[in-house]
Amino acid sequence: MGTQIGRIEQIFTDFLFTCFRKSVKIRSIRPICVPILIILNSYKKMNQSKQVFIKAIQNGEIEKVRNLSKKSPDLVNEKTEEGISVLLLAMYYRKDDIVNVLLSHKTKFDLFEAAAAGRLDFFIKKIETEKEEVNQFSVDGFTPLGLACFFGKKEMVKYALEKNANPNLSSRNDFKVAPLHSAVAANEIEIVKLLLKNGANVNAQQMNGVTALHSAAHIGSLEIVKLLLKNGAEKNAKTSEGKTPLAFAEENGFLKIVKILKE
Structure with missing residues (x-):
């Protein structure tokens, strides 16, 4: 919104300058100028409120978020300048209490x-009624399936896969994460099982050549390590820095995983 306001202000300024150069009387353009100024002022106030709201979310100021949400419920549907919704922003920042506040106001x-x-309920409506594409990308490059995996929404993952969500579609950003990487990073073993059952590439690489097995070894998830190995994960896969899953397990002191990876 801030960029749009700036453009409108520039157009309005250019208009006034043109009128001044042509010696147009103020009285004649007042009916045009006054409504524009009122609208601009209104948008500026809205934009200021949005920026305060976003900053409060980032800083974890739950009372401020709660009060602003009550005062201006539409704020919960706002987006950052990058186009990321404030709900997703709060979820990315892992501000669970704030997420709950936002959810209580979202319709x-x-x-x-x-x-x-x-x-x-909303996801089904988007896919089945509004015919949205299940494999589309968000403004920051993630698929719906990838987001559902990362935030541990098993039933959502199951439904998305039933609707032909691609389990091997990596994010369109620098992370290059596939849904399997997201599920492992979140330590969601049931979702990992679902993805593997539906054809997820167990050896897919994300940024820096990291595989799901690297991630599982790094976070110390013994059960996921076993599951990935059972499904063909490459023990000796190397990152761009030459690190194997074993190296990650050793660095973090996960001895049971070290033992399995050495077998």
């Missing part, structure tokens, strides 16, 4: 918000 969700928040 509509886009496809990505629904996937991340586990709102299957």
Whole structure:
């Protein structure tokens, strides 16, 4: 919104300058100028409130978020300058209490918000009624399936896969994470099972050549390590820095995983 306001202000300034150069009387353009100024002022106030709201979310100021949400409920549907919804922003920042406040005021969700928040009712409506594409990407490059995996929404993952969500579609950003990487990073073994059952590539690489097995070894998830190995994960896969899953397990002192990876 801030960028749009700036453009409108520039157009308005250019208009006034042109009128001044042509010696147009103020009285004649007042009916045009006054409504524009009122609208601009209103938008500026809205933009200021939005920026305060976003900053409060980032800083974890739950009381401020709660008060602003009550005063201006539409703020819960706002987006950052990058186009990321404030709900997803709060979820990315892992501000669970703030997420709950936002959810208590939200009455509509886009496809990505629904996937991340586990709102299957809205997700089904988007896919089946509004015919949205299940394999589309968010403004920051993630798929609905990837978000559902990362935030541990098993039923959402199950439904998305039933609707032909691609389990091997990596994010369109620098992370290059596939849904399997997200599920492992979140330590969601049941979702990992679902993805593998539906054809997820167990040896897919994300940024820096990291595989799901690297991630599982790094976080110390013994059961996921076993599951990945059972499904063909490469023990000796190397990152761009030459590290194997074993190296990650050794660095973090996960001795049971070290033992399995040495077998």
